Amino acid sequence: MRNILLIGAGRSSSSLITYLLNKSTVENLHITIADISLKNAENKIQNHKNGTALELDIFNETERHTAIKHADIVISMLPAHLHLNIAKDCLTFGKNMVTASYISKEMKELNDEAVEKNLIFMNEIGLDPGIDHMSAMQVIDSIREKGGKMLLFESFTGGLVAPESDDNLWNYKFTWNPRNVVLAGQGGAAKFLQEGRYKYIPYHKLFRRTEILHIEGYGKFEGYANRDSLKYKSVYNLDDILTLYRGTIRRVGYSRAWNIFVQLGMTDDSYTIEDSENMSYRDFTNSFLPYNPNDSVELKLRHCLKIDQDDIIWEKLLELNIFSPTKKVTLKNATPAQILEKILKDSWTLKEDDKDMIVMQHLFGYELNGKKHQIESSMVCIGDNQTYTAMAKTVGLPVAIATLKILNKEIKTPGVQIPINKEVYEPILKELEENGIIFTEKNMPYLGYKPENVGA
Numbered sequence: 001m002r003n004i005l006l007i008g009a010g011r012s013s014s015s016l017i018t019y020l021l022n023k024s025t026v027e028n029l030h031i032t033i034a035d036i037s038l039k040n041a042e043n044k045i046q047n048h049k050n051g052t053a054l055e056l057d058i059f060n061e062t063e064r065h066t067a068i069k070h071a072d073i074v075i076s077m078l079p080a081h082l083h084l085n086i087a088k089d090c091l092t093f094g095k096n097m098v099t100a101s102y103i104s105k106e107m108k109e110l111n112d113e114a115v116e117k118n119l120i121f122m123n124e125i126g127l128d129p130g131i132d133h134m135s136a137m138q139v140i141d142s143i144r145e146k147g148g149k150m151l152l153f154e155s156f157t158g159g160l161v162a163p164e165s166d167d168n169l170w171n172y173k174f175t176w177n178p179r180n181v182v183l184a185g186q187g188g189a190a191k192f193l194q195e196g197r198y199k200y201i202p203y204h205k206l207f208r209r210t211e212i213l214h215i216e217g218y219g220k221f222e223g224y225a226n227r228d229s230l231k232y233k234s235v236y237n238l239d240d241i242l243t244l245y246r247g248t249i250r251r252v253g254y255s256r257a258w259n260i261f262v263q264l265g266m267t268d269d270s271y272t273i274e275d276s277e278n279m280s281y282r283d284f285t286n287s288f289l290p291y292n293p294n295d296s297v298e299l300k301l302r303h304c305l306k307i308d309q310d311d312i313i314w315e316k317l318l319e320l321n322i323f324s325p326t327k328k329v330t331l332k333n334a335t336p337a338q339i340l341e342k343i344l345k346d347s348w349t350l351k352e353d354d355k356d357m358i359v360m361q362h363l364f365g366y367e368l369n370g371k372k373h374q375i376e377s378s379m380v381c382i383g384d385n386q387t388y389t390a391m392a393k394t395v396g397l398p399v400a401i402a403t404l405k406i407l408n409k410e411i412k413t414p415g416v417q418i419p420i421n422k423e424v425y426e427p428i429l430k431e432l433e434e435n436g437i438i439f440t441e442k443n444m445p446y447l448g449y450k451p452e453n454v455g456a
Contacts (some may be wrong), residue, residue: 002027003029004030005034005068005071005075006075006077008077009034011176013033013044014396015392015400017033017044017396018388021045021048024048027407029050030052031045032070034054034056034067035055036055036056036058041055058085058086065093068089071095073097073403074086074090074097076099077099079101083107084104087110091110091117096120097121098122098402099123099124099399100124100125101124102129103124110416114414115414115415118414120414121415122411123416124419125398127157127159130394130398130399130419131379131398133420133425134398134424134429136155137419139377140153140236143368146368147369148366149366149368150365151242151243151372151446152242152243152374152448153238153241154247155361155362156248156361156362157359157360158223158249158359158360159358159390160249160250160356160359162354162355163218164355168319170251170257170319170347170348171250171253172250172348173350173354173356174344174348175350175357175391178341183267184248186267187227190227190229192230192244193245194243194245204262206262207258207259208255210223210255211223212252213361215359215361215378215380221250221251222251222252222254225245225247226246226247232244243448249361253312257317260307265288266288267336269335270335272334273287273334273339277328277330277331279328280324281321281322281327282322283329284329284336327343352385354386355385355390356390356391357380358381358390359379359380360380361378362375362376364377365446372446372448373446375441375442376444377439377440379437381394381437397435397437401427401428401432405427
């Protein structure tokens with residue numbers, strides 16, 4: 001049998017593993033699920049005859065080499081910073097590799113050797129990055145094939161709670177790593193292009209500069225800018241584009257409320273708080289407010305951030321119990337961001353019957369035969385349950401499909417790459433459609449900014 005080694009059996013791997021196991025008999029596959037927790041790997045396989053659970057410490061070179069040697073292809077679902085040793089082993093033992101993570105500088109440097117050895121190292125083949133690349137390039141390439149000139153590209157993605165499970169005032173629950181949600185937008189100003197003008201939003205202003213989006217059948221959303229949209233000029237060959245903007249989707253009102261945490265300093269991860277393990281949630285909130293022996297914590301916060309008592313933001317803050325004198329932080333030497341993450345987990349963890357939702361929307365503006373056109377392309381995916389989430393499906397299925405197509409030599413071009421070539425994206429998008437991940441396109445009037453408006 002052909003052996004697929006999957007390293008890392010986390011939350012995003014459920015749909016990926018199920019897809020491969022379902023295909024295993026017809027495709028003559030044996031899937032080895034390797035994880036630091038043997039129990040976790042066994043739970044994912046569920047006694048399937050073509051699956052094996054393996055306890056693997058990836059820092060144990062002997063164990064790692066043995067596992068990779070016996071594979072025909074390797075999937076790494078580890079955190080991004082752990083891919084490199086796997087990739088180097090794949091070069092040593094002549095194995096193709098697939099990951100859902102962004103390509104690092106170090107991974108790129110392996111390209112020449114991968115090409116020389118005729119190996120495919122497919123990266124960024126999950127949701128975002130992944131489905132966003134493929135769905136965008138399919139439309140961009142079709143516009144270019146008609147002779148059109150790209151003027152505008154905007155792209156938004158969000159992991160949200162499904163409408164039927166949306167039962168809090170924030171219209172949000174954690175569908176992926178909570179830490180990444182708390183730290184979103186940090187590390188530098190958001191950079192993008194609007195009508196040929198470079199625009200920048202510093203972190204402390206990010207959540208007050210949002211775009212409004214409409215998704216048919218699901219209503220109104222907002223998007224805030226991702227950190228660096230400009231790198232996609234070269235990735236998508238959009239060097240002459242006038243407007244280029246990528247963002248994250250939330251329900252309307254989320255960003256304005258989240259901005260309270262940013263302004264207070266609760267999302268800071270750069271220092272630790274003294275005696276944090278003995279703090280109550282109320283103590284934590286109060287630690288960011290000025291001392292006043294007469295005013296309550298609630299009154300001080302409302303006064304400092306100018307929040308009216310009847311403002312929905314106030315209700316959202318109360319809902320999270322950030323003023324509770326009895327709930328304890330219990331985290332030793334914790335950063336503000338770590339404490340905020342713990343507080344949010346109390347309210348934003350998916351319940352057993354909750355469903356999540358992935359929303360993606362692209363806008364393409366282009367000129368053809370002297371006329372300007374715009375295409376709106378949208379995708380919504382609803383999860384089945386806490387295990388088979390929309391996040392797991394949209395991250396895991398592209399990885400699984402790409403793995404099988406590389407194994408079957410349907411994807412042939414070697415090198416360290418992302419899925420922006422037709423050879424890769426066309427068959428994968430076609431199979432994603434068969435699995436319910438479908439983009440709906442509609443033609444619209446061109447809505448780009450007017451270049452003649454010099455004050456834009």
